[in-house]
Amino acid sequence: MKFHTTHTESSETALGSKDRGPGFGGLLRSLFSRIPWGEAQTEEETLVVPAPFGRAISIRNANGRTRVVGEDRDDIEVRITKSVRADCEDMAAKLLESIQLQNSESADVLEIEVQIPRKCSRHGLAHLELRVPRDTTVDLSSTNGKICLEGLNRPIRARSSNGSVSIFEVNGDIDVTTANAKVACKCTHGHLRARSSNGKIEVSGHQGSLDASTSNGVIKASLDSLNEVGVSLTTTNGRIALELPDKPDADVDIRVENGHIRNDLELTDEAGDPSGRVRGRAGQGGAPIRLRTSNGTVSLR
DSSP, X not given: OOOOOOOOOEEEBTTBOTTSOSSHXXXXXXXXXXXXXXXXXXXXXXXXXXXXXXXXXXXXXXXXXXXXXXXXXXXEEEXXXXXXXXSSHHHHHHHHHHOEEEEEEOSSEEEEEEEOOGGGTTTEEEEEEEEEETTOXXXXXXXXXXXXXXXXXXXXXXXXXXXXXXXXXXXXXXXXXXXXXXXXXXXXXXXEEEXXXXXXXXXXXXXXXXXXXXXXXXXXXXXXXXXXXXXXXXXXXXXXXXXXXXXXXXXXEEEEEESOEEEOSXXXXXXXXXXXXXXXXXXXXXEEEEEEEEESOEEEO
């Protein structure tokens, strides 16, 4: 195992560096320097380790952004940028030192966790960026922070309590959940499962099956190809817009409690009421298309 560590530190007060000259700006800095948590420090570290034999990685980050990029490489590069605020420079340095990057490796899985002590959880964060082999399975969770995954050719799982999730060019089954933010997936291939409690779900250029649900938000999806598992989209309060490939073979079932249905597909054996439910067969039938919203419009084309 090899380590390459780079430390880049900076320290500043709430309104700029401390070594500027006197004057009106200096007076303001003097006043604001007395504000609690006005001292900020950052530090960057880089860790390089061999990829595990099982080509799998598990990541836990409580506070901060996490980005995982698949590349043509055999090792794993982990870069962490730590930032803290405190009421003085010494305290900021101590808080910065207390944020630790822990890693443990088995034969199959590399586990990485950012540990932020409770005493600085409100004033400290850590941004992670990992560059991994493309054929790496990723399991990632974040409590407060944005998640981004791209360029991977294996299944991925992503969880965020408060932060958006962005997925780009992933070939493999995807399972993504966020509580209060947007989910965006582009150019993906496989079975895609997306969940958001309060947020928009946006899928474009997907090939495969799709299962998406949100409590309060819009679901917008476009598929380049459709398989036999089909599509299920559900939202409690929001609009659904689904665009299928040309001449799909599907069994369509749309239901709206308070809203309208706009269907541009030619359906045979069509039944139901356009103001509340539409069912029918597109082409030869086959892949199930199930769309549900309690309050909103459903558009299918």
